[in-house]
Amino acid sequence: MNIHFKINRALLAAIRTDLRRPHAFAHERLGFIAAGLAAAHDDLMILAREYRPVRDEEYLQDPSVGAMMSAEAIRRARQWAMNDRAAIFHVHTHGGHGVPGFSGVDNRENARFIPNFTSVAPHAVHGAIVLSDTAAFGQVWLGRNAPQPFVARFTEVGMPVNTWRAA
Template sequence: MKIHVKIAWELLASIRADLRRRHAFAHERVGFLKAGASMADGALLLFAIAYQPVADDDYERDPLVGARIGGSAMRKGLQFAYQSRSALLHVHAHGGRGRPEFSGIDLRSGAEFVPGFFHAIPRMPHGMIVLSNDSATAKVWLDESDRGTYASSFTAVGAPLVKFGER
């Protein structure tokens, strides 16, 4: 199945700006994006609605990862998407240029926490996104037993229109 992620250019710019903010001890920032979902011609379209940054107090110290967030951050993320029954996407950035890749830690931890999103918000896809300074990669789960599928495209809509590389 092809998966397409669309986001308003202004929203994407504000997310990147938020993820660049310094934290007292975490080496990177994390946030949550809620998105609507629709099926058309056998493809899944996720369209970004809103972004919520993880609060400073919800980061936990862990020298083994760039950022670790606790259960409180996850609950707040789920509450953010629950009322509107939206898809929930965990977002962070690796910086650099070109299509970013998830690290091994990103993939292992995402395989643990994303399926849990289905307990609060079933029947919606969920996943994670990693941003670079000029591109993005998304991995989406269709249900809690899924292993995740990489999005085929990630499009920033607005001025300028930017479509990141096809998979």
């Protein structure tokens, strides 16, 4: 499957700005992106449309990770998926330049909570994205027990258009 994630430059800039904000004890910020979908044959287009940060009070103190969100943060995002019939993507940043990758902690935690979105909002795919300052990397859950392919291409829509391959 050829998966393409598109996001408006202003939305991406706002997300990056939000994810750089300091937190009282968490070492990084977390959020969620809602997206629409378009599919044809073996192509899936994911169109980012809105961002919501994890609220300050929804972070848990866990020194073993950069940031840990509460069950309430996940519940709110799942409700958003159901109410708006949206594809939901968990997002955070590792900073730096070039195409980032998920850490071992990212892989473990994504595998624990992303499949739950497919249970409450099976009309859409859901996933996770990690940003750098210049690119992104992502993975999509097609269903609870379905394959989890990586996003093959990202496009930042603006002037000029920026595209990078990530998988």
